[in-house]
Amino acid sequence: MEVRHATAPSEVPTLDTTGLRARFLVEDLFAGPGIRLTYSHHDRLVVGGVVVGDAPVDLPAPAPLRASAFLDRRELGVVNVGTADAAVEVDGRSFSLAARECLYVGRGARVVRFSGDGARLYLVSTAAHAVHPTRRAALADATPVKLGSVSGSNERTIYKYIHADGIRSCQLVLGVTVLADGSMWNTMPCHTHDRRTEVYCYFDLPPEHRVVHLMGRPDETRNLIVADGEAVISPPWSVHCGFGTHSYSFVWAMGGENQAYDDLEPVDVRDLR
Ligand SMILES: O=C(O)C(=O)C[C@H](O)C(=O)CO
């Protein structure tokens, strides 16, 4: 598991493209069969990617967690970001996950096993102080919120899976946003939320296309050019929004001080620099 330390906003102007990507972009989540994990000290979020080959893949307990099982003091969200069906076994109980479906795994689960030849599963984990039940949800079970317009090139549907009125958790909040065909912009007008770190994982993007993701303080933005299956860590002080050269979907997930989706600081487009 790669460990990334926290970045102060004052460091951003000192970083070149390579430096920015090394701090905020997680590129190799789905580089081949197996599991890859990155631990961010921003709100202690762990993101991961699983590519299932011939054999099932187990969730390990990497040394930096100093735990006998990954979920000893954590909770986990899993989203199927591929096209192949997957199954997730949690201490002997099996949950099927079709494309874009989600599983929440509560603190204390000991054996988490991913299977389904060719499946791609995205993982986000936050620290947890209590046990909430393990639950699965399909897009139809999530609360859809339609936002944007054709003229704004930002028609999209936000499906909230793990949140205060959906699948309950300690601090993890997670959902999937699907852009309408022909729409390019997500999260514009953009925002920050000083009490939560957010991570975006872009998917459903053809390999020859990219998302130009904006990050940084509203008055000092930078961009990251992001491919399918890559994730961006967005610290509490950073905006997070982007436009694609093609429509796409993304998993957004947050951890931190509270779970209130609307506890955020909106940014007026005219104030962006
Ligand atoms: O398309 C959007 O707008 C989003 O998906 C926004 C995220 O859900 C978000 O930033 C939550 O804080």
Ligand SMILES: [Zn+2]
């Ligand atoms: Zn946000």
